[in-house]
Structure formats: C-alpha cells, structure tokens
Amino acid sequence: MTSEQISTLFGLMLEYTVPTMKIFGFTLLYSIPLGMVVALLKMCKFKPVSWLTNVYILIMRGTPLLLQLIVAQYSVPYIIKSDICPDFLRNMLSGVDIRSESYTFNMMLFAFVLNYAAYFAEIFRGGIESIPKGQYEAAGALGFNKVQTFFRIILPQVVQGVLPASSNEIITLVKDTSLASAIPYMEIMYIAKKQVPTYASLLPLFMAGLFYFVFASLLTVLLSAVERCFTHTWKRNIKHIARRLFKRGNA
16 A cells, blocks of 8 residues: 555544544443442342342343344334334334434444443442441541541542453443444444455554554553542542541540
8 A cells, every 4th residue: 555545544544533432432421320320229129120130231241242232223123013012112213213323323322331331330339349338337436427438438449449440341442332333333443344445455454453552552541540549549538537536546
C-alpha cells in the first residue's frame, strides 16, 4: 500500500472511532448503575427476587455476548410474527423501524448493557459483602452516624475492592465493541473488514487493532491513577479515624 492509501485509511479509521466510543461510553453509563441495582436485588432476602436475579446473571454470563447481540438485533420481527405475542406488544413493536440506524444502535446497546450489568453486579456484590459487619458497629462507637459511616469508611473500601475487577471489565469492553461489526454496525472493526478486499491487504485489520490497543492502554493508565487516588483517600481516612480513637481514649 502507498503512503497516500495508508493516510486515507487512517482518516477513515479516525472517522469511525466515534461510533466505537459511543458503544463504550453508553454501555458504561447504563451498565454500572444497573449493575449496582442487580447486585442489591441478588442480596435481597425475598427469595423469588434473588432467584430471578440469579437466573438473569446466569444467562448473561453463560451465553456468548455475540449471541446476545444477534438475538437482540433480530428478535423484534420474530416476536411480532409469533402467535403467542400479546396484541398490545405487537401493536407497540409494529411501529419500530427495524431498518433504521437508531434501531440497530439501541438494540445493540441493550444487549451490551444487560451483559455488562450482570458482570458488574457480581463484582459489586462481592465488594459489599466483603466488608465485615463489625465495622458498622465500630464506627457507631466512635460517634459516626450512618451517612458518615457509609461515605467515609464503607464506600472507600468497597470502591477500592471493586476497582481492579471493574477495571478489567472496562478494558474488556473496549475489545468487545468490535463484536458490533457482526450486527452489522458501522464501527472501526466493520470498516476495517470492508477495506481488506478493497486494498487486498491485511493492513486495515492491523490498524484497527492498533486503535483498540491505544485506547485500552490509555484507559489502563487512567484507571491505575484512579486506583491510586482511592487508595490514598482510604489511607487518609484511616489516619483520621485512628486520631479520633486516640483522642477518645485519652479523654
């Protein structure tokens, strides 16, 4: 390939970085809070709620994300044609334009969010349950109210505990966005595959891989900085609590 062709290809890749970033950004925006809700539902003492949540997590984690994307993309026409589909649901879905770009993006995002919310839910649940109950009692003995206990003692520990695992999921999401090319959705990997026969070269795929590598590397640096920040905050809170306990002991 000539330098001019490489420059043209690089510009094309940059243009389709935005759709890739949209998948990544919106998935995190919705899956993290949904994951927290799912984690709380799984810890619910009402067994039917906990059981249904476990089934949802099992399905999301036990089936390939690519399969979930395909099902989400092509499910609406089959639901409409199904004999068991309720009339109100059929009427509601009949107005959906399955050929529009917004439909493709929304259904793809729906699958991404449900999948990643299940993984985040397990991470958050593990972080919450890792905090000993005795810490709540000790904080109360030191004069902390429930709000102070949660934000100054419990939350920093939970965040510090779930950050490494959450960081891994976020980095994985960067690479999983390439699965959208199977829908197909116009993002970096889709464009790269389209350019391979045009240029009779594998360079477009290598360039797409370079984009993912750079994006993942930048996120790794950023997330490492966030982890260090929370570690510093937690250590500062520990020192404050120790000083408060020392003063109380001398009083």
